[in-house]
Amino acid sequence: MGHAPQLNRRSFVLGTAAIGSGLALGIPFGGPTAVYAADGTPEVNAWVVIRPDETVVVRIARSEMGQGTLTGLAQLVAEELECDWSRVTTEYPTPGQSVARKRVWGDFSTGGSRGVRTSHDYVRKGGAAARLMLIQAAANEWAAPVSECATSKGVITHVPSGRTITYGKVAEAAAKLQPPADVKLKDPKDWIIAGKPLKRLDTVEKTNGKMIYGADIKLPGMLNAAIKDCPVFGGTLKSFDDSKILGMKGVKKVVRVGESAVAVVADTWWHAKSALEAMPVVWDDGKNASVSSESIGKWLQEGLDAAQPAFVGNKAGDVKAAFAGAAKTVEAVYAYPYQNHATMEPMNATVLYTAEKCEVWTGTQNGEAVFAAAVEASGLPSDKCEVYKIMPGGGFGRRGMTDYVRQAVAIAKQMPGTPIKLMWSREEDMLHGRYHPITQSKLVGAFDADNNLIGLHMRISGQSILASVRPEGMQNGMDPVTFQGLNASGEAAIGYTVPNLLIDHSMRNPHVPPGFWRGVNVNQNAIYLESFMDELAHSVGQDPLEFRRKLMTKHPKHLAVLNAVAERIGWTTPAPQGVFRGICQHMGFGSYVAAATEISVTGGNKIKIHRIVAATDPGYAVNPWQIDRQIAGSFVYGLSALFYGECTVKGGRIEQENFDTYQSMTMKEMPKVESILMPSGGFWGGVGEPTICVAAPAVLNAYFAATGKRIRSVPLKNHDIIFA
Amino acid sequence: MASLTINGRTYEIDAEPDTPLLWAIRENAGLTGTKYGCGVAQCGACTVHVDGQQVRSCSMALSEAIGKQITTIEGLASEGGVHKVQQAWIDHDVPQCGYCQSGMIMAVAALLETVPQPTDEDIDLAITNICRCGTFQQVREAIHAAASA
Numbered sequence: 001m002g003h004a005p006q007l008n009r010r011s012f013v014l015g016t017a018a019i020g021s022g023l024a025l026g027i028p029f030g031g032p033t034a035v036y037a038a039d040g041t042p043e044v045n046a047w048v049v050i051r052p053d054e055t056v057v058v059r060i061a062r063s064e065m066g067q068g069t070l071t072g073l074a075q076l077v078a079e080e081l082e083c084d085w086s087r088v089t090t091e092y093p094t095p096g097q098s099v100a101r102k103r104v105w106g107d108f109s110t111g112g113s114r115g116v117r118t119s120h121d122y123v124r125k126g127g128a129a130a131r132l133m134l135i136q137a138a139a140n141e142w143a144a145p146v147s148e149c150a151t152s153k154g155v156i157t158h159v160p161s162g163r164t165i166t167y168g169k170v171a172e173a174a175a176k177l178q179p180p181a182d183v184k185l186k187d188p189k190d191w192i193i194a195g196k197p198l199k200r201l202d203t204v205e206k207t208n209g210k211m212i213y214g215a216d217i218k219l220p221g222m223l224n225a226a227i228k229d230c231p232v233f234g235g236t237l238k239s240f241d242d243s244k245i246l247g248m249k250g251v252k253k254v255v256r257v258g259e260s261a262v263a264v265v266a267d268t269w270w271h272a273k274s275a276l277e278a279m280p281v282v283w284d285d286g287k288n289a290s291v292s293s294e295s296i297g298k299w300l301q302e303g304l305d306a307a308q309p310a311f312v313g314n315k316a317g318d319v320k321a322a323f324a325g326a327a328k329t330v331e332a333v334y335a336y337p338y339q340n341h342a343t344m345e346p347m348n349a350t351v352l353y354t355a356e357k358c359e360v361w362t363g364t365q366n367g368e369a370v371f372a373a374a375v376e377a378s379g380l381p382s383d384k385c386e387v388y389k390i391m392p393g394g395g396f397g398r399r400g401m402t403d404y405v406r407q408a409v410a411i412a413k414q415m416p417g418t419p420i421k422l423m424w425s426r427e428e429d430m431l432h433g434r435y436h437p438i439t440q441s442k443l444v445g446a447f448d449a450d451n452n453l454i455g456l457h458m459r460i461s462g463q464s465i466l467a468s469v470r471p472e473g474m475q476n477g478m479d480p481v482t483f484q485g486l487n488a489s490g491e492a493a494i495g496y497t498v499p500n501l502l503i504d505h506s507m508r509n510p511h512v513p514p515g516f517w518r519g520v521n522v523n524q525n526a527i528y529l530e531s532f533m534d535e536l537a538h539s540v541g542q543d544p545l546e547f548r549r550k551l552m553t554k555h556p557k558h559l560a561v562l563n564a565v566a567e568r569i570g571w572t573t574p575a576p577q578g579v580f581r582g583i584c585q586h587m588g589f590g591s592y593v594a595a596a597t598e599i600s601v602t603g604g605n606k607i608k609i610h611r612i613v614a615a616t617d618p619g620y621a622v623n624p625w626q627i628d629r630q631i632a633g634s635f636v637y638g639l640s641a642l643f644y645g646e647c648t649v650k651g652g653r654i655e656q657e658n659f660d661t662y663q664s665m666t667m668k669e670m671p672k673v674e675s676i677l678m679p680s681g682g683f684w685g686g687v688g689e690p691t692i693c694v695a696a697p698a699v700l701n702a703y704f705a706a707t708g709k710r711i712r713s714v715p716l717k718n719h720d721i722i723f724a
Numbered sequence: 725m726a727s728l729t730i731n732g733r734t735y736e737i738d739a740e741p742d743t744p745l746l747w748a749i750r751e752n753a754g755l756t757g758t759k760y761g762c763g764v765a766q767c768g769a770c771t772v773h774v775d776g777q778q779v780r781s782c783s784m785a786l787s788e789a790i791g792k793q794i795t796t797i798e799g800l801a802s803e804g805g806v807h808k809v810q811q812a813w814i815d816h817d818v819p820q821c822g823y824c825q826s827g828m829i830m831a832v833a834a835l836l837e838t839v840p841q842p843t844d845e846d847i848d849l850a851i852t853n854i855c856r857c858g859t860f861q862q863v864r865e866a867i868h869a870a871a872s873a
């Protein structure tokens with residue numbers, strides 16, 4: 001069992017018919033209307049193929065990148081299908097296939113923790129519809145009414161007579177039936193496959209070296225390419241001297257890639273990379289050559305007080321008036337840096353280009369975006385392009401972008417007929433990220449004479465992701481994503497009611513390209529708000545938990561997760577000698593999350609994390625085991641960012657080029673995460689990202705409790721704070 | 725041409741003596757289970773065994789590996805079998821993206837050869853591989869399970 005990437009470029013060739021046309025390619029005119037999978041099995045519908053040997057193939061459009069979506073989605077389909085889980089395997093339809101079939105599989109994009117939460121409805125319906133068709137086929141064979149048939153584990157039973165038949169035996173007949181117009185989905189309370197802590201479908205190959213990642217692709221006659229793009233964003237390639245390297249072993253060709261990059265193509269990647277490093281290259285650094293972290297920081301700082309323009313993300317009452325009448329105000333400024341996704345596998349893509357066809361093999365979070373990039377970069381029509389999704393060695397948002405795919409197509413176009421694998425070195429990957437956006441925030445809180453919080457102004461100054469990545473998503477010049485976790489309502493709503501509230505954004509977009517970085521803007525927004533909530537509580541001598549609770553009475557789901565971690569950590573009982581606690585809550589990607597930590601600090605700067613308790617309410621939990629893993633992994637991602645994560649800018653380029661200067665946590669630094677999963681039902685939240693944002697404030701607040709020092713910028717290494 | 729013994733088999737490698745062992749394994753021998761993550765001995769994705777010791781193969785020259793027994797993830801288990809570390813990884817559903825796991829498993833297998841019953845502290849000291857997906861909690865559980873298997 002398991003998921004084998006579709007390396008076969010002929011995959012689904014038999015199934016290319018548009019579903020509405022009533023014609024399948026390779027099927028004689030006038031024949032059955034079934035659509036056939038690659039191995040010749042007719043598909044019951046777009047989501048389900050059942051082979052004669054009873055193997056159930058579930059089609060998954062979203063990308064697996066380690067987060068378990070593949071298994072979770074398969075569980076949802078299998079639940080409604082009522083098949084035998086031990087016979088389930090999965091496969092990816094291709095984006096070209098999807099286009100040819102009028103996007104029968106919907107959206108391929110896999111980001112924003114949306115893998116399950118925005119497709120659960122139609123994938124479940126796909127499974128339920130397939131089940132009804134299988135029953136109908138069996139009923140037809142028995143000349144019995146459908147109402148007398150029942151299903152369980154891939155077997156259909158005619159209840160009155162006790163006759164049985166398996167799905168595999170009726171799948172072909174079912175494939176020819178009209179799909180049901182309407183299907184009813186199960187109540188999650190009745191789930192037997194979904195909602196259960198099942199193992200992933202793709203583990204074995206990840207333990208024996210057999211899983212093929214993009215970097216592992218081999219095609220006949222393939223050559224390897226290494227690339228250097230101008231390290232200063234916005235700069236261009238002036239010249240290069242390939243005479244120095246064309247005689248080197250294995251080197252086949254040196255090609256210009258667009259305006260700003262040069263690539264060496266060789267027999268092996270090692271030869272390509274070594275030659276590239278030996279080649280003299282001259283860059284025109286362009287107008288950004290003097291930008292530095294200091295200059296960016298200064299510009300952002302000015303935005304903290306700039307009167308206008310600032311986009312308003314959330315507003316209640318009148319903060320100005322509240323501040324004017326306040327008995328006391330508290331103010332603090334926070335900052336969050338650029339960070340690289342640093343997926344374990346650097347970006348890569350393999351492309352075979354001919355005048356007739358452009359094919360791409362790559363690990364991606366968005367097969368359709370890669371498809372569009374291939375169409376555009378190749379200049380070929382869409383029916384002459386295809387994309388094969390390969391297992392990515394991490395995504396974290398970086399692989400939603402297609403810059404590396406465009407480069408690979410541009411190289412392959414200069415060598416038609418030869419498959420080219422373009423792989424970035426770690427250094428290239430570090431220098432050409434789509435970085436976590438840089439922002440600062442100034443927060444001011446106002447109290448009345450009774451120490452009630454009557455006003456809160458949170459000004460964010462800094463970079464917009466959408467302005468650069470998805471300008472069409474801007475709303476009258478405002479980037480709504482900036483306010484993730486701070487909105488008045490919706491999937492990333494603030495959990496506090498403050499009578500006079502203003503949260504606004506002075507947008508300042510430095511030249512360093514931003515991207516969606518696992519957790520996106522809730523990461524820093526949670527640090528800003530949840531650290532400041534702690535500051536406010538301490539400023540009036542109140543317990544940080546009690547202080548929050550008073551503001552959360554209208555936010556019961558936020559409050560529930562906060563209470564859960566407080567109870568588990570034992571907030572109301574004294575911590576062990578020398579141990580200090582921190583607590584926080586936030587909301588993102590449709591889920592409510594909270595965390596509490598216990599830490600000790602020695603010498604003022606050596607932190608040991610003794611306990612982490614995390615609570616998540618994702619509405620429904622499709623696979624608790626995998627959710628636990630996402631939550632533990634989220635703390636590694638969030639705490640790596642807190643302790644180490646910073647990409648600094650000098651001379652217009654990023655300074656950190658590898659893991660020696662861009663560190664990541666290891667075993668010894670990571671405590672166990674005690675995860676409380678508390679799905680309350682009625683909504684679908686994500687789980688791949690939300691808890692990242694509570695990792696840092698839970699530690700920062702505990703650090704304050706331990707030392708009386710408030711840390712207001714990330715990473716901690718800049719404050720000489722390290723893991724004990 | 726250099727002769728390399730990988731997983732008990734001899735490979736004739738047509739590469740310069742200073743080629744990192746990682747690339748000789750991946751590109752010349754064609755064994756892609758061993759991964760590239762950093763190239764500078766920081767991440768451990770390229771971990772293999774050389775004469776039974778864990779080695780970050782990106783930082784060992786091909787010439788240094790000649791005449792030695794190299795084991796990669798593909799050869800960790802005996803023919804057709806599953807190594808106890810791999811089994812523990814499967815039982816505990818350790819991998820997320822899995823890209824770091826070949827190196828992680830090789831590092832753990834080497835640890836268990838020298839310290840069959842490692843404490844948490846032994847693990848902390850010996851296993852310094854980077855996993856950006858953050859599988860450490862499951863890695864630790866699985867190491868203890870493999871140790872008592």
Ligand code: FES
Binds near residue numbers: 766781782
């Ligand atoms: S690739 Fe060898 S340690 Fe990272």
Ligand code: FES
Binds near residue numbers: 344819821822859
């Ligand atoms: S499992 Fe993805 S980097 Fe370790």
